Each structure stands twice: as C-alpha cells, then as structure tokens.
Amino acid sequence: MWTGWVNGSLVFFQRSLRFSQKKKTVLKKTLNEEFEELFEAELMRVQQYAVDVTLDPDTANPALILSDDGKQVHCGDEEKNLPDNPERFSEGVCVLGNQSFSSGRFYFEVQVKEKTKWILGVTRESVNRKEVITVNPENGYWTVALHKNINVAFDDPPVRLSLQFHPEKVGVFVDYEEGLVSFYDVGDAALIYSFTEFISLTTSVFTSKRFYSIQELLRCFLLVCRTVLVLFCRPARRNPSV
Numbered sequence: 001m002w003t004g005w006v007n008g009s010l011v012f013f014q015r016s017l018r019f020s021q022k023k024k025t026v027l028k029k030t031l032n033e034e035f036e037e038l039f040e041a042e043l044m045r046v047q048q049y050a051v052d053v054t055l056d057p058d059t060a061n062p063a064l065i066l067s068d069d070g071k072q073v074h075c076g077d078e079e080k081n082l083p084d085n086p087e088r089f090s091e092g093v094c095v096l097g098n099q100s101f102s103s104g105r106f107y108f109e110v111q112v113k114e115k116t117k118w119i120l121g122v123t124r125e126s127v128n129r130k131e132v133i134t135v136n137p138e139n140g141y142w143t144v145a146l147h148k149n150i151n152v153a154f155d156d157p158p159v160r161l162s163l164q165f166h167p168e169k170v171g172v173f174v175d176y177e178e179g180l181v182s183f184y185d186v187g188d189a190a191l192i193y194s195f196t197e198f199i200s201l202t203t204s205v206f207t208s209k210r211f212y213s214i215q216e217l218l219r220c221f222l223l224v225c226r227t228v229l230v231l232f233c234r235p236a237r238r239n240p241s242v
Helices: 002-047 214-223
Strands: 064-066 073-075 093-097 105-111 117-123 141-147 150-153 159-161 169-175 180-185 190-195 203-208 228-233
Touching (some): 064 093, 159 190
Antiparallel strands (some): 117 203, 150 159, 203 228
C-alpha cells in the first residue's frame, strides 16, 4: 500500500509537472506574440514620421566620397584637397545631411545589412567639427553600435545590449516634445534602445573600417578617429543646439 501510494504520487507529480511546463510554454508563446504585435504597431506609428535624408558635401570630411544622389557615402583611399570651411568636419570623418530638424518628430532608417561594424544615432548641431570625437550624450551624441558581435548603446556609462539577432536595418525615431531618441530593428519590429533625455539633436550614422574592444572603441574616436565614418542630419540653423 505504501509503495503503491508513493508510486502513484510520483506519477501524479510528474504529470502535473509536465502539464505545468506545457502551460508555461503556451503562456510564453502567447506573451511573445502579443509583444510582437505591440512592437509592430509601435514601429508603424513612428514610421509615419519618416523623412528623406540627403548628404551635404560642404560638411564632408575630405576623406569621404559621396554618391551623386547624396544617399551613400564611403571612405576613399586618400583625402581630397577641399577648402576647410567652418561647416566641414576636419578630425571626425563625418558628413551632415541637408535636412534640418528643430522640433516635432522625425524618423529615418539606415541599412546595415552585412555590416559587421557600425554606429548610428543622433547628435547636436553644436558639436565641434574641428576636434576629435568623443561619443556620449554629454557631448551631444546619442548612438548605438555593433562591434565584434557586441551591441552597445553609448549612454553614460555605455550599456551592453542583449539582442537575439544583429539588425539588418535600423530605424531611428526622435521626438522633441517627449525628449526621446529610440532605435528599432526594422526587420524584427523590435525596440533596440531608447535615450529618454536630450535638448537639441541631429541624425547621425556611423560606420567604421576598424574597431577594437568596447573600451578601445571609446578611445578610437579620440585617437584614431580617421578610421570612423559618420553621417549626420542636422537640426535647423535657426534654432541651434543649447
């Protein structure tokens, strides 16, 4: 009697455990599906603020080559002989967009498919274009990056991101009224990271030929910034950064 009761209890316990695990699996799947629907709806909401961004050659670092339509940019083998006008980036290998944003909401997407090293985000117009670049919110940069399979947001301090997959296309959404800068994985309709405080910003895209560890990457902008390619879209000149 005792043995049978024990065996019966074990069987009942095992069945209950399997049922509980199955129930948790179903619940997890349901929650994941609901979250996916919510993120898809959120991405569709911010995409309605999409803007067209083209590049301003007058701001481009001499090492950069821009496409004729102003939609693409890459590093050349050598620097061009260009006038060092005030708008041009001298130390950071950067270029600004022609479009300006000083209020409201705007959204743009960056194709990073098959790119193993990239940084993208937003920045203030007032960043010094004649000095080396230190990327953090205090200096007017709100960015995320991929390097050696490590995703990071350059907050203060930097935040290592846990993403299931590396995004192939990144959406960037800025809301001046809410003080919000959000990054989305467009393919998975998933939120990558959000910065919740800013003053006056621009849109920026970074790619790089060469990166190191996360710690060295922070120095990379200071010491070997000419390995870095940056694309910006600036806020309106009538309302420059604070």
